[in-house]
Amino acid sequence: MTFLPLLFAIYVEGDDRDLAARLKRREPAAMGELYDRYGKLAYSLIYRIVRDTGVAEDLVQETFLRVWNRAQGFDAERGALGPWLLAVARNRAIDYVRSSGGKMTRGSLELEAAEHPAVFVNFEADVLSQDRARRVRGAMDRLNENQRHVIELAYFEGLSQSEMAERMGQPLGTVKTWVRTALKNLREELREKAITA
Amino acid sequence: MSCDELRDQYELYALGVLDAAERAELDEHLHREGDPCIEGVRRARELVSSLSSLAPESRPPARLRSKVVGMVGEPKQAWNWTLVWIVAAACLAVVAVWLNVSRHDEQRALARALLDMQGKNVELARLNEAFALMNDPAAKQLVFGEGAPKPRGRVFVNPKQGVLLLASNLTPAPAGKIYEMWIIPKGGKPLPAGLFQSQSDGSAMYLRKGAVDVALTGAIAVTLEPEAGSQAPTTQPLIVAAL
Numbered sequence: 125m126t127f128l129p130l131l132f133a134i135y136v137e138g139d140d141r142d143l144a145a146r147l148k149r150r151e152p153a154a155m156g157e158l159y160d161r162y163g164k165l166a167y168s169l170i171y172r173i174v175r176d177t178g179v180a181e182d183l184v185q186e187t188f189l190r191v192w193n194r195a196q197g198f199d200a201e202r203g204a205l206g207p208w209l210l211a212v213a214r215n216r217a218i219d220y221v222r223s224s225g226g227k228m229t230r231g232s233l234e235l236e237a238a239e240h241p242a243v244f245v246n247f248e249a250d251v252l253s254q255d256r257a258r259r260v261r262g263a264m265d266r267l268n269e270n271q272r273h274v275i276e277l278a279y280f281e282g283l284s285q286s287e288m289a290e291r292m293g294q295p296l297g298t299v300k301t302w303v304r305t306a307l308k309n310l311r312e313e314l315r316e317k318a319i320t321a
Numbered sequence: 322m323s324c325d326e327l328r329d330q331y332e333l334y335a336l337g338v339l340d341a342a343e344r345a346e347l348d349e350h351l352h353r354e355g356d357p358c359i360e361g362v363r364r365a366r367e368l369v370s371s372l373s374s375l376a377p378e379s380r381p382p383a384r385l386r387s388k389v390v391g392m393v394g395e396p397k398q399a400w401n402w403t404l405v406w407i408v409a410a411a412c413l414a415v416v417a418v419w420l421n422v423s424r425h426d427e428q429r430a431l432a433r434a435l436l437d438m439q440g441k442n443v444e445l446a447r448l449n450e451a452f453a454l455m456n457d458p459a460a461k462q463l464v465f466g467e468g469a470p471k472p473r474g475r476v477f478v479n480p481k482q483g484v485l486l487l488a489s490n491l492t493p494a495p496a497g498k499i500y501e502m503w504i505i506p507k508g509g510k511p512l513p514a515g516l517f518q519s520q521s522d523g524s525a526m527y528l529r530k531g532a533v534d535v536a537l538t539g540a541i542a543v544t545l546e547p548e549a550g551s552q553a554p555t556t557q558p559l560i561v562a563a564l
Contacts, residue, residue: 156390163389164381165373172376175499175518175548178528181385182443188389189403207370214373215337224444238337243366251367257374264375279372284338307332310368 144200147192155192162206163188166213173217173280183220187213197241204247211239218282256314263313271306274299322346324357331358331365377549384531406442451528454482461535463562466490472523476541476562483530484514484541488560491519494545501546502529503554507539514541516550538564 143161146154166187171180191209198208215238250256264272277283277291285303289296327347333339334347350358392403454460455477466473471490478484486502494500499518503511519525543560544551 150393152390152393155393156386159386159389163386164378167381167385168379169373169376171379171516172548175494175516176527177379177382177515177517178530179443179447180379181382181388182446184381184385185388185392186403186443189392192393204370207366210370210373220443223441238335246363247367247370251370252374256371260371260374275372276375278333278336278338279369279375282336282338284340285333286340303333304329307329307368311332311364314368314371 140205141200144195144198144203144205147195148198148200150192150195155188158191158205158209159188162209165206166209169210169213170217173214174220179220180217183216184213187216190216194241199242199245202245203241204244204251206252207247208239208241208244210252211244214279214282215239221281259314260310263310266313267306267309270302271309274302275306275310278303324350324361327358328361331361332368334362335365335369379549406438409438447526447528450482450530451485451526454479454485454528457482461564463541463564465560465562472560474525474560478533478535478538478541478564480533480535482532483528484533485529486517486525486527486541486543486560488519488525488543490523491525491559492523493519493521494548497548498545499548499550500525500527500543500559501550501554502527503542503544503558504529504533504538505540505542506537509539511542511554513550513552516546516548535564540564 140161143154143157147158163184167180167184170183170187171177174180174183187209190212198205264275267275273292274285274288277288283291285299286296288294288303289299292299327350330339330343330347334344339347347358347362350356351362455462457479459481460477460479463476463478464474465476466488471492472488473490474486474488476484476486484502484504491500499516501516502514504514505511514529515527517525517527540561540563542554542558542562544554544556544558546555
C-alpha cells in the first residue's frame with residue numbers, strides 16, 4: 125500500500141508563500157496550482173475519512189473553495205499553506221460524517237476553531253516533508269494496537285476521549301491513558317529524531 | 322491548571338476533540354500573551370498536521386481538477402449548491418445583525434446551525450442527484466438479491482448521469498477493506514467505478530457520476546477490496562445486477 129509520504133516529497137517543495145500571496149490576490153490560476161500541489165493529498169485524506177469516492181470529490185471542492193474564500197485571513201509570509209488546507213479537508217470530512225446519518229453535531233465549532241488560518245503560522249518548514257511523514261509512520265508502528273487505534277479515532281473520526289470510550293466499550297480512564305501514552309510517544313519520537321537528524 | 326498539567330491536552334486541542342470544559346481552560350491560557358501553552362499548542366498543531374501522512378494514497382479522478390478550478394473561473398449557469406450555501410449563510414448573517422444578537426451563547430447556537438447546514442448541504446446535494454438520476458425516464462432499473470438473505474437492493478443505470486446503487490443488508494466492510502463498484506462491459510473486463518462504505522445498519526447509497534454506455538454494459542457488480550481499491554476485482558462479487 126502506498127502512503128502519502130511519497131506524495132509529500134513531490135508536492136511540498138514549491139514556494140507556498142508565493143502561491144498564498146496569489147491566492148490572496150484572487151488569481152484564478154493560483155487555484156489550479158494549489159490543486160496540483162495539494163489536491164491528491166486532500167482527496168486521499170478525505171477519502172480515508174468518508175470512504176466514498178463520490179462524497180470525497182464533493183468535499184475536495186468544498187475544501188478548496190473554503191481556502192479560496194478565506195485566503196485573505198492567511199498570513200502569506202509566516203503561514204503554513206499545506207497544513208492549513210489539510211486541516212480544512214479533515215474538518216470538512218469529519219463534519220460530513222457527523223452530519224450524514226445524524227450521528228452527532230458536537231464539535232463543529234471546535235473544528236472551526238482548529239482550522240482558522242491565523243493559527244497556522246510559524247510552523248517548521250518540514251511539517252509535511254517526506255522524512256517527517258516517514259517518522260510519523262514509524263512512530264505509529266511502534267505504538268501498541270490500542271494506542272494506535274485511539275489516535276486514528278481522534279484524527280480520522282474526530283472522536284473525543286469520552287466518545288472513544290463509548291465506541292471501544294472501555295472505561296474513560298483507560299482510554300485517556302492510551303491517548304496520553306500514544307501522544308507522548310509520538311511527541312518524543314518526533315522531537316528526539318528531529319534533534320538527532 | 323498550570324501549563325505543565327495541560328501539556329497532555331495540547332494535541333487533543335489541536336485535533337478539535339477536547340471536551341468543552343477542558344477546551345475552555347486551555348483557551349484561557351492561549352489568550353495570555355507569553356503563556357508557555359501557546360508554544361506547546363503550536364508544536365501540537367505541527368504534529369497533528371503530520372498525521373495526515375497516515376492516510377493511504379488515493380487517486381482522484383482527472384475531472385476533479387477542472388471542477389475545482391472551474392469554481393473560481395467563469396460563472397456557471399447551472400444550479401450551484403455551493404452558491405446556495407453562500408447565499409443562505411449571508412442571509413443568516415444579515416438576520417443575525419438585524420436582531421443585534423449579543424449574547425455569546427446565542428452566537429454560538431447560530432454558528433453551530435450554519436456549520437450543521439454546511440455539513441448537510443453536501444448530503445442534500447447527493448440526494449438530489451440520486452433522485453434526478455432515478456426519475457429520469459432514460460434510467461434503467463435493475464434488481465439484485467431478491468429472495469436472498471443478503472445483500473439486496475436496486476441499481477439504476479442512467480446513460481447520461483451515471484450509476485446509482487441502493488443496497489440493504491450490506492454489512493459494513495471490515496477494517497482495511499472497502500466495497501468497490503464495477504461496470505462490466507459485455508465480453509470485457511470489469512472497469513473500476515468507485516469505492517464506498519455501507520452504514521452501520523447495512524444500508525448503502527453510492528452514486529457513480531458520469532456517462533454510461535448502456536448498450537455495451539453487461540452488468541454492475543460490487544466486490545470487497547483492500548481499502549485503497551483495486552484495478553481489477555480480487556474477490557467474488559457480493560452484488561451482481563445484470564442489464
